[in-house]
Amino acid sequence: MSSASSPTQKPLQSASTLTKPLYGDEVPISEKEEIMSDVYCKVADRYDAVTDVISLWMNKPWKQRFVQQIQAKPGDKMLDVAGGTCEVAKRYLQYQDSVNNDQTSSVHVVDFNKNMLLVGQRRLAGSDWIRNGRITFAQGNAEDLRDVPDNSVDIYCISAGMHNLPHPEKALSEAYRVLRPGGKFACLEYGHTEGMVIGAVSRWYWDNVVPVLGQLLANDRASYERLARSVRTFPSQQQFAQAIRNAGFHLPGKGYELYQWGMMVAYIGSKKV
Numbered sequence: 721m722s723s724a725s726s727p728t729q730k731p732l733q734s735a736s737t738l739t740k741p742l743y744g745d746e747v748p749i750s751e752k753e754e755i756m757s758d759v760y761c762k763v764a765d766r767y768d769a770v771t772d773v774i775s776l777w778m779n780k781p782w783k784q785r786f787v788q789q790i791q792a793k794p795g796d797k798m799l800d801v802a803g804g805t806c807e808v809a810k811r812y813l814q815y816q817d818s819v820n821n822d823q824t825s826s827v828h829v830v831d832f833n834k835n836m837l838l839v840g841q842r843r844l845a846g847s848d849w850i851r852n853g854r855i856t857f858a859q860g861n862a863e864d865l866r867d868v869p870d871n872s873v874d875i876y877c878i879s880a881g882m883h884n885l886p887h888p889e890k891a892l893s894e895a896y897r898v899l900r901p902g903g904k905f906a907c908l909e910y911g912h913t914e915g916m917v918i919g920a921v922s923r924w925y926w927d928n929v930v931p932v933l934g935q936l937l938a939n940d941r942a943s944y945e946r947l948a949r950s951v952r953t954f955p956s957q958q959q960f961a962q963a964i965r966n967a968g969f970h971l972p973g974k975g976y977e978l979y980q981w982g983m984m985v986a987y988i989g990s991k992k993v
Contacts, residue, residue, distance in 0.1 A: 757833055759943040764835035766938045768805050771880075773937060774930055775983070780807070782984050783879060786908045787811040789977075789988055794822035796874040799898060801862045801891070802881025803829045804836025806843055806855075808908075812877070813849050826853070828873075830860040863890040871900045879908040883954040892967035899991040905969050909960070910951040911978065911985035918981050926952050957985045964989060 763770065771779045787808060792798070792815060800809045809827045816825040831837045837857050849855045860867060862878065862885055876895040882888045895905055913922040926948045934944025955963070961975030964987055971989035978985055 759946050760833040761835045762940050762943050763934075763938050764804075764833065764839050767836065767839070768807060770934065770937045770944075774933055778980060778983070782908065782979050783807050784811055785979070786879065786906070786986050787815050789986060790875060790877070790904060790906045792816060792820070792825065792875060792904075794820045795824045797825070797872075798827040798875040798877055799865075799868060799873040800827050800829045801860075801865075801876070801878040801895075802831055802884070803827075803877070803879065804831030804833060804840050806840035808877055808879045809840070809855060810844065813854060823852075823854075827855050828868075829855065829857050830862070830865065830868075831857075832859065832861050834859050863887055863894060865894045865898055868894075868898045870897055873898050873903060874900060875904045875906060877906045880910060882907060882909050882960075883950050888955075888960075889963060889967070892964060892969075896968050896991060901991055901993045903991050905964070905987070905989045905991065907964070907987040909985055909987070910954060911976075911982040912956045913982040914978065915981060922983070923952065957982065957987075960985075961987060968992060 760767070768779070775782070790812075792812065794816070796816070798809070798812055800806075800812070803809050806829060809829050812827055813825070816822045829837070829840060831840075837859060841857055844850055844855060847855075858867065862881060876899050878891070878895075882891065885891050899905065913919045930948040931941045931945045934947075935941035938944070954960070957976045957978070961971055964971055965975065968991065969989045970992055971987060975989070976985050976987045
């Protein structure tokens, strides 16, 4: 993760421009989805295990904290976008079961990568959630949720997915469309660590350590170089919070909360009534 002043950091761009650099090259936006899909096809089976190591075993605690901060209500219907391995969906239903004593809430998991969805389906196969129809799956694009009706979900959630998208602003527009008025928008995304020293260490870690871990743990250095660069060039939390507001959402306060100095950032807001 880079600091807010990193020279590689770029604002959200229009469809007519090039996307952020991937793997050392300027890649046309039209090719980014295909590139990232190929990356996740390669790493799907090992994705969560490698992410745990890369995050210094903070990945699961971050997601647990994120789900708790959403403060879901009994009966809420969540749309979990880019949620293929079900790390968030599982914690959401556990929260509803244990905190709200609720058996009526549900989650629909959408991911553009079928390999990631298969990991999640295998992980929860045989669970009461599957048997009772409380969790469903579909392959789909965050930028075009054509199968999800307007004003139909109570919570829109996306975790570590925005940085992969060619047009994050389109995903925000779709999130606004499918949420009912007053519904919650919840995004957990890699951030830019704040502070000169921590920022420098973070940039060095992403550029030098993450690809090596990808090679050691998943035998795939190139994919993790691409993933690292996609994270490093995502807009700052200040820029992305403004983009969320520009899409029509209300974000309280400064608009985000930092986890571990900004290694991850939680954006939790709502669609205006």
